[in-house]
Amino acid sequence: MSNKYVGQRVKRTEDPRLIKGLAHYVDDISLPGTLHVAFVRSVYAHAKITGIDTSAALETPGVVAVYTGADVNDKVGPVPCAGALPDLKVPDHRVLAKDKVYFMGHPIAVVVAKDRYVARDAADLVVVDYDELPVVTDVEEAAKGGPVIHDAWSDNIAYRLTSGEGDIDAAFAAADRTVKQRVLHQRLAPIAMEPRGVLARYFPGEQELTLWSSTQIPHLMRTQVAIMIGIPENKLRVITPEVGGGFGSKLNVYAEEALLAWISMQLGKPVKWIESRRENIQATIHGRGQVGEIEIAFKNDGTLTGLRYSVFADLGAYHQLLTPAIPTLTGLMLSGAYKIPAIQMNITACFTNKMATDAYRGAGRPEATYIVERGLDLVAADLGMDPAEVRRKNFPAPNEFPFHTATGLDYDSGDYEAALDKAQQIAGYAKLREEQKKARDEGRLIGIGISTYVEICALGPSQAMPAGGWESATVRIEPTGKVTVLTGASPHGQGQETSFAQIAADELGVSIDDVTVIHGDTGVVQYGIGTFGSRATAVGGTAVFVAIQKLKEKADKIAAHMLKADASRLSFEGGKYSLQQAAAAAAATGSSDPVVPVGEAPAGALPEPQVDGKSGVTIQEIALAAHIAKDLPPDTEPGLSATYFFEPKNFTFPFGTHIAVVEIDRETGDIEFLRYVAVDDCGKVINPLLVDGQVHGGIVQSIGQALFEEVVYNEDGQLITGTLMDYALPRASDIPKQFELDRTETPSPVNPLGVKGVGEAGTIGATPAIVGAVVDALAPFGVKHLDMPIKPENVWRIINGH
Amino acid sequence: MKKTINLSVNGVSRSDEVEPRLLLVHYLRDVLELTGTHVGCETSLCGACTVMVDGQAVKSCTMFAVQAEGASITTIEGLAKNGELHPVQEGFWERHGLQCGYCTPGMIVTAAQLLDRNANPSREEICHGLEGNLCRCTGYQHIIEAVEYAAKKAAR
Numbered sequence: 001m002s003n004k005y006v007g008q009r010v011k012r013t014e015d016p017r018l019i020k021g022l023a024h025y026v027d028d029i030s031l032p033g034t035l036h037v038a039f040v041r042s043v044y045a046h047a048k049i050t051g052i053d054t055s056a057a058l059e060t061p062g063v064v065a066v067y068t069g070a071d072v073n074d075k076v077g078p079v080p081c082a083g084a085l086p087d088l089k090v091p092d093h094r095v096l097a098k099d100k101v102y103f104m105g106h107p108i109a110v111v112v113a114k115d116r117y118v119a120r121d122a123a124d125l126v127v128v129d130y131d132e133l134p135v136v137t138d139v140e141e142a143a144k145g146g147p148v149i150h151d152a153w154s155d156n157i158a159y160r161l162t163s164g165e166g167d168i169d170a171a172f173a174a175a176d177r178t179v180k181q182r183v184l185h186q187r188l189a190p191i192a193m194e195p196r197g198v199l200a201r202y203f204p205g206e207q208e209l210t211l212w213s214s215t216q217i218p219h220l221m222r223t224q225v226a227i228m229i230g231i232p233e234n235k236l237r238v239i240t241p242e243v244g245g246g247f248g249s250k251l252n253v254y255a256e257e258a259l260l261a262w263i264s265m266q267l268g269k270p271v272k273w274i275e276s277r278r279e280n281i282q283a284t285i286h287g288r289g290q291v292g293e294i295e296i297a298f299k300n301d302g303t304l305t306g307l308r309y310s311v312f313a314d315l316g317a318y319h320q321l322l323t324p325a326i327p328t329l330t331g332l333m334l335s336g337a338y339k340i341p342a343i344q345m346n347i348t349a350c351f352t353n354k355m356a357t358d359a360y361r362g363a364g365r366p367e368a369t370y371i372v373e374r375g376l377d378l379v380a381a382d383l384g385m386d387p388a389e390v391r392r393k394n395f396p397a398p399n400e401f402p403f404h405t406a407t408g409l410d411y412d413s414g415d416y417e418a419a420l421d422k423a424q425q426i427a428g429y430a431k432l433r434e435e436q437k438k439a440r441d442e443g444r445l446i447g448i449g450i451s452t453y454v455e456i457c458a459l460g461p462s463q464a465m466p467a468g469g470w471e472s473a474t475v476r477i478e479p480t481g482k483v484t485v486l487t488g489a490s491p492h493g494q495g496q497e498t499s500f501a502q503i504a505a506d507e508l509g510v511s512i513d514d515v516t517v518i519h520g521d522t523g524v525v526q527y528g529i530g531t532f533g534s535r536a537t538a539v540g541g542t543a544v545f546v547a548i549q550k551l552k553e554k555a556d557k558i559a560a561h562m563l564k565a566d567a568s569r570l571s572f573e574g575g576k577y578s579l580q581q582a583a584a585a586a587a588a589t590g591s592s593d594p595v596v597p598v599g600e601a602p603a604g605a606l607p608e609p610q611v612d613g614k615s616g617v618t619i620q621e622i623a624l625a626a627h628i629a630k631d632l633p634p635d636t637e638p639g640l641s642a643t644y645f646f647e648p649k650n651f652t653f654p655f656g657t658h659i660a661v662v663e664i665d666r667e668t669g670d671i672e673f674l675r676y677v678a679v680d681d682c683g684k685v686i687n688p689l690l691v692d693g694q695v696h697g698g699i700v701q702s703i704g705q706a707l708f709e710e711v712v713y714n715e716d717g718q719l720i721t722g723t724l725m726d727y728a729l730p731r732a733s734d735i736p737k738q739f740e741l742d743r744t745e746t747p748s749p750v751n752p753l754g755v756k757g758v759g760e761a762g763t764i765g766a767t768p769a770i771v772g773a774v775v776d777a778l779a780p781f782g783v784k785h786l787d788m789p790i791k792p793e794n795v796w797r798i799i800n801g802h
Numbered sequence: 803m804k805k806t807i808n809l810s811v812n813g814v815s816r817s818d819e820v821e822p823r824l825l826l827v828h829y830l831r832d833v834l835e836l837t838g839t840h841v842g843c844e845t846s847l848c849g850a851c852t853v854m855v856d857g858q859a860v861k862s863c864t865m866f867a868v869q870a871e872g873a874s875i876t877t878i879e880g881l882a883k884n885g886e887l888h889p890v891q892e893g894f895w896e897r898h899g900l901q902c903g904y905c906t907p908g909m910i911v912t913a914a915q916l917l918d919r920n921a922n923p924s925r926e927e928i929c930h931g932l933e934g935n936l937c938r939c940t941g942y943q944h945i946i947e948a949v950e951y952a953a954k955k956a957a958r
Contacts, residue, residue, distance in 0.1 A: 019906060023838075027831075030832075725847055731936065
């Protein structure tokens with residue numbers, strides 16, 4: 001198949017509606033008679049509720065209803081957790097607080113009113129009496145004991161888990177040298193620019209419910225909400241209209257979604273809730289939240305022999321959908337891009353009086369990469385080796401793939417040294433080191449950080465996933481020749497309406513303008529899993545590709561029938577089946593068969609496919625013939641459509657090298673990027689423009705983690721970074737002047753497209769490069785490691801000895 | 803106690819009775835059904851709600867509708883003229899300046915004002931001009947390139 005679109009920088013088909021302001025996010029959908037919902041949330045991190053007085057709220061003109069936990073908790077099922085681990089403690093997570101609140105922002109009551117302003121006013125009139133309880137926010141305190149959060153248990157430890165392969169004790173006993181470092185992964189807020197939002201509408205006559213939700217997982221949500229509110233799953237339709245970013249925060253089923261659905265059923269009216277940003281930082285999942293100790297055993301020549309990571313994972317007060325699973329993903333990726341014969345991870349996962357942590361872009365893997373890459377820098381410093389050379393020394397060679405790690409994975413394909421070489425070449429690494437030395441002699445503080453990451457993507461085989469790891473696609477060609485692609489993936493900014501259309505247009509030989517990709521509507525699209533874990537293209541795109549091959553098998557038969565030839569004599573090129581001989585002759589004379597345009601039929605009648613005496617037939621003509629169905633091959637179903645559910649046999653393992661160069665202002669401690677080079681290998685690339693965008697965005701979220709962002713609770717459990725004034729996101733002026741991106745391309749053998757995934761590469765690969773650069777810049781002050789976020793104040797204190 | 807406001811939005815005269823506390827962004831979205839202007843933070847920090855008020859980029863989530871009395875407002879829906887995209891809109895499409903699209907209307911309006919004030923901005927001036935608008939998806943580089951594209955296009 002010739003590629004007209006795949007591999008090209010195709011502009012997005014999504015964009016026109018978005019740049020004109022004509023797209024529809026949840027809050028842009030208005031239904032007549034919609035009621036608005038506001039939540040009453042806990043102002044304390046841990047307290048007994050001794051009374052709730054809703055009378056003033058109920059008396060407010062415009063208020064329709066007020067519900068508390070007593071009204072709903074025996075009617076709406078618990079908020080689901082899909083993480084299954086041995087001996088995991090799963091708290092009873094009700095949609096509204098019962099008799100206790102466990103974190104600031106914990107929903108207590110819900111007010112329904114005719115107007116969103118009135119709902120907010122009335123929520124403030126709900127009086128909640130609390131008896132404060134002792135609070136534990138520090139995860140290490142929680143592990144030691146501290147105030148116990150859940151009465152069902154005697155401690156705060158949700159689970160302990162040890163994983164890894166190889167004789168770790170022997171590795172450390174036999175090591176020439178070891179390094180050890182305590183490492184913090186601060187809590188982060190995902191901050192999708194569109195906060196969460198839900199619109200629920202119950203149709204009492206049909207007994208059907210439609211739920212519009214800003215989510216990454218419409219089908220999984222349908223299943224879970226149906227269970228929670230007790231409605232048959234086939235009476236619930238979940239629609240994700242435009243979704244304004246997710247980054248994992250909308251890979252969840254929240255209390256609000258089930259509650260709104262239930263309230264709509266009670267009141268028989270549409271009800272809408274749009275999260276405020278303050279609620280978003282309080283009560284949408286956070287990411288990261290680990291503190292641990294890394295130990296590495298190695299030989300005098302830099303060969304790694306063992307790695308141990310003992311970590312406390314801060315889960316927050318409750319489990320959301322994947323909360324307990326995230327630290328285990330860290331354990332899977334502790335081998336990084338290196339041959340390490342023995343690896344051990346010891347997780348102690350604890351409840352704290354804070355919002356739950358869960359998947360935030362990278363979801364456990366940025367933690368692993370950060371630990372391993374910081375560790376490699378420490379090894380290099382210990383041995384006086386260049387950090388690039390320590391890495392190079394421990395890479396598996398390309399012919400060692402599939403490469404088995406001591407974390408139990410089999411990496412699919414890789415050429416780690418090629419990416420490192422390319423990045424070093426682009427950066428002018430040797431010259432950079434010389435310039436750094438010269439600058440240091442002049443008193444300037446320049447640092448170079450390097451990260452040679454590998455990530456686990458295309459999640460994943462169903463065996464390794466809580467609720468299926470496959471993805472689905474239906475491809476059909478309508479009677480008019482237009483191509484419709486239904487994908488179970490639910491993209492929300494990644495651009496799969498374009499990249500899947502590229503695949504379909506090339507495989508079917510049609511114009512991309514004739515392809516429409518539909519997603520995010522359980523009433524229209526076959527069951528799917530969703531968009532997360534850099535899986536949409538590698539798993540969902542493959543489903544599209546294979547569905548098209550199935551569709552073409554049928555088209556082959558119809559074409560042969562129409563051309564009265566054996567299918568083996570036909571070739572398919574440019575959207576047209578041709579008799580091979582005739583095609584060759586036509587090519588020789590420079591002529592081609594006229595194709596009957598489908599649009600030229602008389603008004604009101606479908607055009608008849610006309611093929612008599614022709615040597616070729618277009619895929620559009622076949623689609624028409626398949627729908628008219630007057631003359632199909634024997635035993636052929638009418639219509640031209642195929643559905644495929646793709647189950648991947650393995651994950652994919654993208655990789656790359658990031659190099660950051662920073663300069664520190666001695667006067668202010670300010671950190672400025674001088675260079676940023678990223679060579680990423682995400683396998684085959686469908687659309688380089690979109691890949692660049694994913695990499696840029698990921699790197700800047702890494703800049704956020706490395707230098708700015710931190711969810712801070714004080715010792716009383718009060719969230720003190722509760723607005724975007726206090727929670728610092730990177731701005732346009734905080735980025736390097738120009739990202740210098742390049743790629744190597746090592747196809748994945750896991751799927752026929754050879755793609756690996758790129759959505760999280762930036763947040764996984766970049767953070768250690770940035771921190772490594774700052775640490776390197778401060779090496780003259782004896783700095784070997786700094787915890788994130790590295791703020792100018794910290795840097796200034798180091799420079800000035802405070 | 804509602805107040806009557808008279809103003810022009812995207813070239814159309816409007817007269818509506820509104821509550822004094824109604825925010826401009828909610829007037830645009832809920833009363834006029836111009837939902838291209840988004841709310842991202844309610845505190846004028848993210849810029850998703852940016853609209854042009856008498857030629858100035860203003861965050862409409864912290865301005866009351868009654869304060870717009872007599873004003874001429876342009877929202878994202880009013881930028882394209884006669885079916886032709888504004889150069890900044892075109893730049894965002896050409897240079898992949900958006901992913902989820904939520905910050906995009908505010909970002910485009912701010913960039914349009916930036917170019918009104920400075921037809922040939924440096925990269926640094928573009929970054930400074932966009933500091934009040936947050937994007938979580940793109941990492942900004944393609945947005946900056948989109949503004950550069952628009953500046954070049956407008957200069958032709």
